[in-house]
Amino acid sequence: MIASARHRHLKNVTTLSLDIDKCVGCGACQVVCPHGVFEMGEGKIVLADKDACIECGACALNCPAKALAVKPGVGCASAIIKGWITKSEPSCDC
Amino acid sequence: MSESYCKDSCCETVVEAVNEQNVPSVSTNLELRDVMGAIKVRCGIGRMNYKVEPGLYAVGKPNCDSLVLVSGNYKLTFDILRKNLVGMNCWLLILDTQGVNVWCAAGKKLFSTDELVNRIEITQLSKIVSHRKLILPQLGAPAIDAFQVSRRTGFSVTFGPVRANDIQLFVANGFEVTKEMRLVKFNFVDRLVLTPVELVNAVKKSLPIMGVLLATNQFAKRPFTKRDVAAYARVVLTGSVLTPLLLPYIPGKAFAWKGWLLGAGWTAFSLCKNKGFTKGSKVMSAGQMLLLPAVSSYLAMNFTGSSTYTSASGVEKEMRIALPLIIGAGSVGAALMLGSHLFGKGK
Numbered sequence: 202m203i204a205s206a207r208h209r210h211l212k213n214v215t216t217l218s219l220d221i222d223k224c225v226g227c228g229a230c231q232v233v234c235p236h237g238v239f240e241m242g243e244g245k246i247v248l249a250d251k252d253a254c255i256e257c258g259a260c261a262l263n264c265p266a267k268a269l270a271v272k273p274g275v276g277c278a279s280a281i282i283k284g285w286i287t288k289s290e291p292s293c294d295c
Numbered sequence: 296m297s298e299s300y301c302k303d304s305c306c307e308t309v310v311e312a313v314n315e316q317n318v319p320s321v322s323t324n325l326e327l328r329d330v331m332g333a334i335k336v337r338c339g340i341g342r343m344n345y346k347v348e349p350g351l352y353a354v355g356k357p358n359c360d361s362l363v364l365v366s367g368n369y370k371l372t373f374d375i376l377r378k379n380l381v382g383m384n385c386w387l388l389i390l391d392t393q394g395v396n397v398w399c400a401a402g403k404k405l406f407s408t409d410e411l412v413n414r415i416e417i418t419q420l421s422k423i424v425s426h427r428k429l430i431l432p433q434l435g436a437p438a439i440d441a442f443q444v445s446r447r448t449g450f451s452v453t454f455g456p457v458r459a460n461d462i463q464l465f466v467a468n469g470f471e472v473t474k475e476m477r478l479v480k481f482n483f484v485d486r487l488v489l490t491p492v493e494l495v496n497a498v499k500k501s502l503p504i505m506g507v508l509l510a511t512n513q514f515a516k517r518p519f520t521k522r523d524v525a526a527y528a529r530v531v532l533t534g535s536v537l538t539p540l541l542l543p544y545i546p547g548k549a550f551a552w553k554g555w556l557l558g559a560g561w562t563a564f565s566l567c568k569n570k571g572f573t574k575g576s577k578v579m580s581a582g583q584m585l586l587l588p589a590v591s592s593y594l595a596m597n598f599t600g601s602s603t604y605t606s607a608s609g610v611e612k613e614m615r616i617a618l619p620l621i622i623g624a625g626s627v628g629a630a631l632m633l634g635s636h637l638f639g640k641g642k
Contacts, residue, residue: 207543208481210599214608232454232472233436235479236604256606257402259436273437274607275402277600278550281611282618291607292403293600 215254216272221245223268230260230269309359309423316418320353323381329374336371337488339495345370349391351418355384359425362466364455365411366432367392367400379459383466386424390414398434407438408447415448430455430462430470433477481603486539489601493535497594501531508636517576517639523583526565530558530587534594539601550602551617554595558588579635586628589621596621 217238224245231239231246235257240249246268258273275281277293284291336342349368354377362385366376369392376387390410392400400406411429415421431439433454441452456465456476465472505524512518538545538554545553566580596617599605 208602208604209548210602210605211548211609211612214612215606216608229441232477233433235434235457235477237474237478253604254606255604256608257437259401262438262440263436263442265442272607273402275600276602276605276607276610278596278610278614279600281607281614293399 209252210276212252215251215256216270217248217251217254217256217260218270219246219248220268220270223266225266225268227265229263229265233259233263235259309357313353313423316351318351318353318423321377321387323354323377323379323383325374325378329370333371333374337491339492342492344394346394347373347389349389349414351420351423352387352389354380354387355382357384357386359423361385361424362430363388363420363424363428364430364462365390365435367395367397367406367435369394369396369400372396376459376462379462381463383463386420388414388418388420388429397432398437401435401437401439404438406435408440408443411439411444412447415450421449427451428453432459433457433472434479479603481542483540485603486542486601489598490536490539493539493594493598493601494532497531497535501527511637515636517579517636519636522569526562526583526587527590529561529565530591531594533557533561534591535598538591538595539598542598542602549596549613549617550599550605551592551596551613551621554598555588555592557595558591559584562587576635576639578631578639582628582631582633582635584628585624586632589625589628592617593621593625 226241226244226246228239228241228246231241236250236253236255238248238250238254239260240247254271255276256271256274258271261267261269261271261273275291275293277291280291280293283293332345336345346368347370362383364376364380364385365388366372368389373387373389390400390406391414392405392410395403395405397406411431421427427450429444429450430453431441434457436454439452441454444450444452453470454472455462455470456472457479458476461472461476465476505527508519534554534557538550538557541557542550542553545556547553547556562584566583569575596614599610599613
């Protein structure tokens with residue numbers, strides 16, 4: 202946890218949003234999130250560490266209630282530059 | 296694994312199906328050529344074409360009751376997975392991710408719900424195993440809709456640990472994934488193994504420019520020296536190797552800033568040491584002070600793609616600020632250096 206806590210990129214940028222009224226508390230998002238963004242509250246999920254979100258989109262895709270929304274993308278400078286130049290969706294050569 | 300669950304008749308069916316489909320057996324031991332192959336792709340040699348055939352593989356002596364682990368067909372991924380399965384009897388269902396690792400392939404929608412559903416059909420998995428359970432790497436989740444897979448194939452998806460070396464513990468724990476197993480890390484060794492590709496790419500891009508500049512030495516008033524080449528090599532190393540390695544210890548959050556800071560520090564130090572600001576050409580020194588840190592800044596910014604903790608929104612925000620500064624400082628610096636090189640004098 203200490204090691205992952207040391208790595209932090211910019212704050213308040215993620216497009217992740219939670220519609221708490223739709224949440225059914227299944228915890229699927231918590232299972233697929235690689236950065237511990239979610240914690241289970243009282244029957245509903247809580248965005249415990251929103252700034253850790255990398256917008257991979259796993260939570261939104263696996264949310265059966267469509268309570269989560271995020272614009273998925275790659276956090277990769279060369280992919281974004283390529284996207285700007287070719288005017289297409291960012292995609293890397295990896 | 297309950298032996299009783301697997302009836303003899305069912306195992307005969309497995310043997311038949313396996314023979315019919317020619318399911319290859321794979322070892323959990325890596326050979327020298329696997330290790331050499333891994334070193335090559337880590338250095339960026341043939342990285343885009345290091346694949347295994349998609350399909351079903353047998354590890355040990357699996358039967359109709361054995362686990363099915365799903366992964367991608369990048370050979371580096373395949374090798375890391377199988378070497379962590381020592382002593383296990385299981386099936387590997389390898390998806391066609393076009394030689395891309397699971398996480399990136401999920402980002403590109405290659406490791407996807409559709410590909411998984413197709414591969415289950417092609418391999419006739421439902422005839423080989425009697426259970427209906429798949430273990431997927433958690434990092435495949437960005438493009439695997441577990442509910443949809445279940446609806447379309449009858450197979451339920453369990454997302455296993457992020458790292459293959461946790462699989463045995465995950466199985467022993469009754470398919471429980473601890474919080475620790477769920478989190479992506481980015482420790483020193485993780486970063487170290489990614490730096491050779493960065494360095495090779497940076498050197499590849501730099502060589503033509505270096506060639507042109509050294510060729511202009513023929514008629515330049517202030518030829519480039521070994522010291523100049525060394526100064527450039529230092530910032531390339533700083534941006535592509537040193538910044539990634541020291542990443543969490545460098546103050547600030549933006550990668551471009553971290554790379555600039557180290558590059559500027561090192562350039563200023565060497566210019567002072569060589570009396571670049573006093574005895575040498577001041578124009579050349581000023582040019583170096585502007586251009587060289589911009590190079591390490593740009594290279595460090597490119598490492599965002601290798602890092603495990605940046606989002607597209609975050610990187611885009613960083614770039615909107617950093618890129619104009621890098622281009623601005625780099626252009627002015629390059630102009631000053633070229634001017635001094637072609638028309639100036641002094642060291």
